[in-house]
Amino acid sequence: MSTLLLTGCSVFGDDAPLPKPTGHAAPSASATPGPVDGSGAAGDTAQPVAAPQAVPAGTVVAETDAVSKSGDTSIHVRVVANDHGTFDAQLSGYRTTQPQPMSVQFRRTAQHGDGGDSEAVATTRWGTDGQPPATVSLADGGPYPDWLHTVVLVPDQSDGDDSDRPWVHKVLAIGKLSWSIPNPDPDLNVTLGKARPGAYGYAFDADDETLRGTDGVPVSYRVNEGDDQSTIAKRFGITVDQLRWLNPTMQTRGNGWVLAGSWINLDPASR
Template sequence: MTTLTTTPHDLSQRARPKLSLAVALGAALVLTGCAAISVSAPEATSTTDAATDTTAQPATLAPGQVIGTGAFASADGDTTGVLTISAATGTEGFGGTEGFATDEGYFTMRLTDFTSDEPGPLTLLLGPPSVTADTECFDSGRRFSAGEVSTEPTQDFVLGDETGDPSHFGNAVLTRPNVPGDTECLASVAAVAPLVWTLPDLRSGLDPTDAGSRTHAAGTVALTDGVPTSYGVAPDDALEVIAERFGVTVDDIFYLNPGRSPNPRDPVVYAGETLNLDRARR
């Protein structure tokens, strides 16, 4: 068993023109003070010790299907616009390249009826529900940056989410760059659009059940009405065995935890890390 010490990363992610569909674009939270655990392949667990397999095949979205909307409004009313998020059609051709495939976690965002009296360029980001119109600064934490907004009334952006389900973002945010030396905040909030998601439950059958502690999955489980809702990673745990304990796949764990660090699909688990097991809380 080898224990590695990691340095926390700045996990803000900025959208790029589609240079490669292999580029990971998911946003993630910063974890601090954790030790990465690398383990050798564990022995197979007998079927009698495994949880009931609750893995569901992910649902698919129709190309161009609208999955979310939001309306921007600044406190002074000077910045407005409507954001529509849709499943990619595979024919958009952003950045002068071929279009995005709907099964690779790519979505389109169209900003319409945009107006703003802000003197400088704004940046479009998606963030958690905690970022509201009362938030003064949004320059850290889990977020996805789609890039700068122009002055055009209609504009298109690309959203990449490795889990294939971006509904864990609660708000779209327009931020302004601050004048150097004017404030310690690097990106102040200009306007917020609460997002209303209309996409279907993509993994309706994903209901983890706990088959009990075992080697490489000996952490603690939080329960709500007897149902496991989160798992506390113990030293020497391995993600594959944790998934086996709860009758799900590693990909299901990634889906349930879009804010993992250093990226949502990090195969390494961290002692002290909490893994969400509840679809409603992702």
């Protein structure tokens, strides 16, 4: 499912309830929000939103260990709110019995042995004799990066012959991220509106059945040629900011058009 990183100003208020801090750590100044273009196509844009901080700087919002199946390779990951309105991942305790070029990545989903993921965030590499950096910026994940449910270790390519390393670029270790970032809009309600110019695509329910008229609960939408994000949002009774929160990695053209044939999520639980 293609989706879009949050852009623009948040629709959500500053008085959203905050979770009880799980811990504190010194935030890094390395995380600076900036433009992101996951597709690499000219004219496509996706960048973190300039929004109020989801939690106070220094709050630990997720913590896990990414571990290989054998247990021979692992790393500890702690995600901390910084003072830029985004988050940093603090890396520690990296160990392996088979030193090799390695990278850490944050993904929506992953299984051991998975290959590349074009939506992976904060990919950071180090060499055979190196160590991971102490801090990695998650700014590309936006102010609500809790759509990133896993952190993985992936063996990287070396400068020499890798014919004896068929596992290069495949997920070696996985850690599940359980976040304590508050939902910015817990009462978000998506409704089904009629098709219209700029939102002519098909909507689907939880059983993957096509919805007609205005009956049913939409959970996904297939983008039609010429659809734009603002009209799509209006069709489903939400704002553009809410649409972008539901779809944190979707790309749009500079004029707001969404790629025809792509899928849009309308279910907060599937974010």
